[in-house]
Amino acid sequence: MTTAAPDTTPEELDAVLERAAAAAPLLAALPASERARALRAVADALDGAADTLVPVAMAEAHYPEARCRGELGRTTFQLRLFADVLEEGEYLEAMIDPADPDWGTPRPDVRRLLVPLGPVVVFGASNFPFAFSTAGGDTASALAAGCPVVVKAHPGHPELARLTTELVVAALAESEVPEGVFALVNGFEAGRRAVTHPLTRAVGFTGSIPGGRALYDLAVSRPEPIPFYGELGSVNPVFVTRAAMAARGAEILDGYAGSATLGAGQFCTKPGVVFVPEGADLGALVADFEGRAAAPLLNDRVAEGFARGVDALSAHPATEVLVRGREGAEGWSPTLLRTGLDSLLEHSEDLLTECFGPATLVVTYPDERRLLEVGGALHGQLTVTVHGEEDDPMAPALLALGASVAGRVIWNGWPTGVAVTHAMTHGGPYPATTASAHTSVGSTAIRRFLRPVTYQSVPQPLLPPELRDGNPRSVPRRVNGALPTE
Amino acid sequence: MTTAAPDTTPEELDAVLERAAAAAPLLAALPASERARALRAVADALDGAADTLVPVAMAEAHYPEARCRGELGRTTFQLRLFADVLEEGEYLEAMIDPADPDWGTPRPDVRRLLVPLGPVVVFGASNFPFAFSTAGGDTASALAAGCPVVVKAHPGHPELARLTTELVVAALAESEVPEGVFALVNGFEAGRRAVTHPLTRAVGFTGSIPGGRALYDLAVSRPEPIPFYGELGSVNPVFVTRAAMAARGAEILDGYAGSATLGAGQFCTKPGVVFVPEGADLGALVADFEGRAAAPLLNDRVAEGFARGVDALSAHPATEVLVRGREGAEGWSPTLLRTGLDSLLEHSEDLLTECFGPATLVVTYPDERRLLEVGGALHGQLTVTVHGEEDDPMAPALLALGASVAGRVIWNGWPTGVAVTHAMTHGGPYPATTASAHTSVGSTAIRRFLRPVTYQSVPQPLLPPELRDGNPRSVPRRVNGALPTE
Incomplete structure (x- = not known):
């Protein structure tokens, strides 16, 4: 069952990333509610295919059935949590500062929200074939943020990666998510090329310190460096x-x-x-x-x-x-x-x-x-x-x-078991991760794949709906510095 | 007046960073209200010394008086804005998820807040001798976050840097901020060494693409890489x-x-x-x-x-x-x-x-x-x-x-003039900055110098006050996923 997948060729990788880049603005333009619907559809599809997926995971990762079923449940729970995050909308960190002649420094009308970075490359982990792999936390948070995802399959579970990809792609298509938003690639060299590819905008990685550091070094030495969110190693004293x-x-x-x-x-x-x-x-x-x-x-x-x-x-x-x-x-x-x-x-x-x-x-x-x-x-x-x-x-x-x-x-507890919740931090200073300001588990993991954009003096009809007067998308917003409200 | 300052020696730099590292936990432990008071004291001291500082800035940067006075005003406004940010407390992103057996995945009591990174090295900019230099935005946001700051003076305005440092150090001392929280270093080599120094935890930089990239490359190739927040270059079409x-x-x-x-x-x-x-x-x-x-x-x-x-x-x-x-x-x-x-x-x-x-x-x-x-x-x-x-x-x-x-x-406006406000973004993809997820101007600039820590099942008296039941520090918190409230 664990037949190795053929390596993705450089030409195939180019095509995958070009499709992802072309889909990026379309995905970003989808209302958050539609991305939420798509994430739930993916979760439903994976849950529905449990009896197909679990035996493959057991065979490829050598885990007992209960572990595999539990991990699949965690994975689909995670996808649905990000759907909730999207529907609430505070993750956009929307802020509106109306023009104010008395502010103390010149202040035109400025309005800010977070926008997706663009195509994200996700490296599946060996030890979590579901929850930190193809449709795992990095993928869920990047898709939620509005970023297309290219998964580099872990060679330890190629068949599970392939089956999961088929389900994700089909569920996204049924949810009318643009084609090209999700793809799988295989092979060590394809992974390296994906990190250095000019269309890649960020990387999520879970794995070893040597492997992660080598890819981090590639990401930061690009002509245009990109964020590399690597979770590498820890002795957990x-x-x-x-x-x-x-x-x-x-x-x-x-x-x-x-x-x-x-x-x-x-x-x-x-x-x-x-x-x-x-x-x-x-x-x-x-x-x-x-x-x-x-x-x-x-x-x-x-x-x-x-x-x-x-x-x-x-x-x-x-x-x-x-x-x-x-x-x-x-x-x-x-x-x-x-x-x-x-x-x-x-x-x-x-x-x-x-x-x-x-x-x-x-x-x-x-x-x-x-x-x-x-x-x-x-x-x-x-x-x-x-x-x-x-x-x-x-x-x-x-x-x-x-x-x-x-x-x-x-x-008075034990570190194994990482709750998927709002207040979780699965992160830490190097080498626990390469980006200690962030977490790879929990609802705030979405922040890794977003950046702020400020609109200055832009007329109402030309603003993103999330920033318009009257708040047509009911997004929690910080207005004039006051705490966010819906 | 523009006598060059002598270069900081490696031994002096070590001593500066050792004092900063020793002060870091003390500064982090100060209640935010006390850090706010200290920032306001710094602002007051700088405003009070305007007639001393402005002529030095004019002589060193060749700017007219009105520009220098305006920029000083922007600088002290900025310090006071971060004091307001501290007093509100939402910047901590405090979250509390009580234990919940029905959550869908195992969920003990987890509580999260942001903590300061530790000593930050700030490179003063040539073109903003006040607002992006010694006591400028990077310094204000790092101190607000609770990080000690070591400023690498820009060689274009060494005397202004020295005078500003004297005022900052005196104002912090009067506010009973721990000794070692703020220092100035001089010289190209001291700057490079500060970026690679093992006690440095983050860098703020405003300057050219080649200079910024060289320092960024140093920061990311350390044995333990650190975040480098560089604002480098832009043609602003x-x-x-x-x-x-x-x-x-x-x-x-x-x-x-x-x-x-x-x-x-x-x-x-x-x-x-x-x-x-x-x-x-x-x-x-x-x-x-x-x-x-x-x-x-x-x-x-x-x-x-x-x-x-x-x-x-x-x-x-x-x-x-x-x-x-x-x-x-x-x-x-x-x-x-x-x-x-x-x-x-x-x-x-x-x-x-x-x-x-x-x-x-x-x-x-x-x-x-x-x-x-x-x-x-x-x-x-x-x-x-x-x-x-x-x-x-x-x-x-x-x-x-x-x-x-x-x-x-x-x-229908012009890019010069960056409002110091909540919704501002002074940032962007590389090479505008080396960290597009962030801004160097506006209240959210504080986020650059913080990282999340989650406390799991920690008893009330051992929790940071900001996370205790009853909210003794009146920090806005997201409880059980609901929007933050005070």
């Missing part, structure tokens, strides 16, 4: 205070094992390093890891990368192997490592590095006040988690440390 | 339709001459190219340009660059020199050039290039429908202007062309 360990140690370590091995550790939010007090009893944790079944990894490339990473961590003189995972017919069983705080700080570049797959590192610390030293050793993170008690002396400083390096700070 | 020319030709050409020569053409929004119908009477325009007095340019470097640029345009085989400006004791008199639409399209890379100073190009077109071909030849622009009539057949398409390439679209 978890700090367990002495008080929390004393109060709930067994429960915390149990949760840790579950989160670190979920989906065979193939989450960008996997807790890759957890800090526990010296003397904490790790016996049950070791037994838990030893008892966990092996699980297949996504594909050979992921498996090879994981084998290299886990070998390096296991062989590192600063680490102790508590449980050595092994590769067998069923896949990899999980690996548990340990080091001390001083060793971690001394070898932070080696040890605070994402190892994508079922491996995680326990760091034992002597004095919990010294946990704050970890802040200086951490690069940007998607998440930081703190397990503490409410009156915990360490809690405020650890939460502040988290906010200083991460896009999401979690209390 | 103006389209005059046949109907507008017939109705108001003389008035339009009069306005054009005024806008193109304002401030000796040294505005990033100078109309560098204007499209008029073939057969339009340019006699009065030529006479106007011939009669205009010479004006000094900002400094020798600008004068040299202008001389090269105007020589190249004048000598270009596709242009006709209508008025050849000359350099004399009083500075440069303005240059007026002409070409035809076909020649422009054929040589667009040569002719649609910013020539910073008093020179501008008239393009005569045969059939106004062919103006739409210009869209394909234009790079990103700060502004596009359309002079038309309300029932003008060309108006909708030309305004759409404007919105597709520019950050601001002006009707």
Whole structure:
């Protein structure tokens, strides 16, 4: 079933991007309500084809059925959330400042809204064949913004990408969305060319640090650089205070094992390093890891990368192997490592590095006040988690440390599981992402594919409807600086 | 008076950025109301020192007194506008999504707000010694966001930069803002080092395309890339339709001459190219340009660059020199050039290039429908202007062309003069700026120096006050997806 798709040729890629560019102004001109209708049609089509799509995803990504069905549900939920965002309209950040001779500086009538950037290239992720791939979050938010999308299929699930594309294209056509708004391309070289193609206006990417950085470098070294929204890598540190360990140690370590091995550790939010007090009893944790079944990894490339990473961590003189995972017919069983705080700080570049797959590192610390030293050793993170008690002396400083390096700070929970909601941030400073001002999950992800345009002294009939007096499209607007109202 | 300041040494720069980084969390923790008070204190201090600052600006930038006083007023207005933005608080984009078991995907309590990036390096502009320099828009918006600022002084006005810095530092100290939040550095090499310094978190820049691109390339090739908000260059095309020319030709050409020569053409929004119908009477325009007095340019470097640029345009085989400006004791008199639409399209890379100073190009077109071909030849622009009539057949398409390439679209006006208000966009696709999602003028400029952080399941007392139940800081918030309210 996982027959590789033939690579898209340069000529085919040109044609795809020319169609996307030609469709861009037509898509941008569609009222938001029609784009919302189209997104819902896509969601309905995918839900309706679940029984076709899920077995393909299972075969290509080696995930169990429940995971695939859950992820498909998340994907269509996401598409419908962006439809809601479009219907509300605040995402346009519409503002109207009428001419005002008393303003303090010269002020003609100026009216602003956000407009779509143009064709967006989306790189599907290996580990979320639905939710971060062909019709995933980047695609949903870019289409919602009014940008045509060209998806570079992940080679790990080519058939699912092809089937999904067929459904998306058909649903968009039935919704009378202009032809050319959505297309799929295949092949490493086609991906590189798509990033440097003059008609591409932005890129969305979820993947590894080396792969993402190489494409980022291409995007920013173009004659006309474009935004590159890459979600690359994170070790998602978890700090367990002495008080929390004393109060709930067994429960915390149990949760840790579950989160670190979920989906065979193939989450960008996997807790890759957890800090526990010296003397904490790790016996049950070791037994838990030893008892966990092996699980297949996504594909050979992921498996090879994981084998290299886990070998390096296991062989590192600063680490102790508590449980050595092994590769067998069923896949990899999980690996548990340990080091001390001083060793971690001394070898932070080696040890605070994402190892994508079922491996995680326990760091034992002597004095919990010294946990704050970890802040200086951490690069940007998607998440930081703190397990503490409410009156915990360490809690405020650890939460502040988290906010200083991460896009999401979690209390007494686990980083795996990223709620699709308004207030979510799935982002963070580099290398968690290449654009820390944004999120790739949640309703504000749409902002990545928009830019502001101001209309100065433009007569009513020539203004976009969203900016006309009387507000014919009922868009929330900030008028004369007052908070937006409908 | 324009004694060059000594270059900041690498050791001094390290110390400046270390102080800024140490001050960053303290500044971020100040309530927004206290940052607002500090911005107003800075504005008051600058206004109070006008009689000291203005003569220095006049001497260093060769601008007349009224221009300098006006620009200082714009600068302090801008600081106070950001104080208002802080007090309102919507800029935080605070959102609260309570836990919801019925949401459709797992949803714990998640709460989001924007946090400051950390130390920002600001490059002062040559042509706005106040409003885009030491205490200008980038500085005001970064300080408002809660980011320490290190200004790289423009070498064209070192003494004004030094005096302004003294006033800013004293006013911040009196407002009990942490020491280290603001500093000035000097020298080309210090600027480069500041962009690549590991403690720098973002850069604001206003200047030339080559200079800005070189610094942008440094920012994005760091081991940890940082956002570079550069406003680089624009030719600000103006389209005059046949109907507008017939109705108001003389008035339009009069306005054009005024806008193109304002401030000796040294505005990033100078109309560098204007499209008029073939057969339009340019006699009065030529006479106007011939009669205009010479004006000094900002400094020798600008004068040299202008001389090269105007020589190249004048000598270009596709242009006709209508008025050849000359350099004399009083500075440069303005240059007026002409070409035809076909020649422009054929040589667009040569002719649609910013020539910073008093020179501008008239393009005569045969059939106004062919103006739409210009869209394909234009790079990103700060502004596009359309002079038309309300029932003008060309108006909708030309305004759409404007919105597709520019950050601001002006009707029957002129691009010089950028209102400092909420709905303003001073930005646009590359090379107008390096970050088209943003503006460097207006209240939303603050967004450049912020990133979102989401708090998941964090108990009330450990949340930032802006996200606590009961809203103790009265911040507008989007709760459960509903529009923000106080």
